[in-house]
Amino acid sequence: MANLTVLAFTIATLLAVASAHRTIITTTIEDDTFDTSRKQQCMQHLQGQQLRQCQIHLQQPEQSQQQQQTLQQCCQELQNVDEQCRCKAVKQVFGEVQQQQQRQQQQTGPFGSPSQEIQKLKQKAENLPRQCNLQTRKQCNIKTGNQCRQEVQGRQFNRCQKYLERQITGGGYLMSAVWDRKQGGEVEQCCEELRNVDVECQCEAMKEVMREAQRAEQRRPEMGEMQRVVEDLKNQCNLEVEQCQVTSEMF
Secondary structure (H helix, E strand, O other): OHHHHHHHHHHHHHHHHHHHHHHHHHHHHHHHHHHHHHHHHHHHHHHOOOOHHHHHHHHOOOOOOOHHHHHHHHHHHHHOOOHHHHHHHHHHHHHHHHHHHHHHHHHHOOOOOHHHHHHHHHHHHHOHHHHOOOOOOOOOOOOOHHHHHHHHHOOOOHHHHHHHHHHHHOOOHHHHHHHHHHOOOHHHHHHHHHHOOOHHHHHHHHHHHHHHHHHHHOOHHHHHHHHHHHHHHHHHOOOOOOOOOOOOOOO
């Protein structure tokens, strides 16, 4: 009788462990799928979010008297964002402020080391969820500069290259559009490749598409047209980058 009791207990324990193991595996798979499926939803969700106070807060000097007030207003803006999209919102604000600073530096010249200014801005943005006491699905790490270049250089944007080649050599926009419908949407497949890159690195991804095209083609007369097509991907793909100037290294 004692042996039967021990056996029953052992079987029950094994079943519980197996059940827990299955639950963990299922949760992981669902979470990975969720990450992929939520990208488009978050992008659409954030299109209606201005996050103006967060932009103002990131642009203010650390010792500004308005810092605490704009932080509170920024926290309110982030609280209105879906919890699953808050890190993406922070990255979007960071990208917009970074591009504003870069345009200002082009007009007036840098006030300090550009890399140091970007690092300060990055740290300030990454601290927002903690300062606002907000829940996020994971730690909000923002990639900049070399990190973005390393990320995109390890990728192949094959669909974008096919789309770009079709635009340049396929007889113009109308013929390209007809071909695109027949082939199942080369431009949308290209857009998907770009959207799979972190939002703060999407501009660098577009530049990498241009670099790949230059290495493959190396035809100077077409570089201006190629640059126009690549820069237009921002609008065609509805990417979250505010502005992305792609330059040709062969001019």
